[in-house]
Amino acid sequence: MKDDISTPNSTRAIAHWRIILAAILDFLTAFFVIGYSVARVSGDTTDDGFKLNGMPALVMFALIVAYFWIGRKYLGGTLWQRLLKAR
Template identity: 65%
Template sequence: MPDTNAAAQPATWRIVLAAILDFLTAFFILGYIVASIFGGRTDDGFKLNGLPALLLFVLIIAYFLVFNRYLGGTIWKRILRASRG
């Protein structure tokens, strides 16, 4: 008897790819914003140390928590249709 619930679950590669792309997207976008506010922009992008780097870390965690809990999945999970359930 085939498992009908397995067809509703997204492929593992979609979930992993979405997580990687979400992290990179959050890191570069939020990093650039934090660097713009705290003066960490460089010619090559941005460089964060100390409190701005900690703030970026907290914002990346908040991105994953807020999007997954309240908005039905992160940006790349929705694009790749990798949200469970």
């Protein structure tokens, strides 16, 4: 019997470097984009970027968790997982 790799039910192993790189890039992207967005709304922007304390920081971390959860559960992967085909 011959194993056919091109069958739809076969799974290909994903390189670990892609998974790790996607996780790092996703966190950095989410941190800076969501962090800056929350800082803009809350008025915590500075000349160097943003500085969050208290409730805006908690909102930022909650949105980062939501980004990963929604991306993984409902969208088939986060931004970088999809770009790097790490999912």
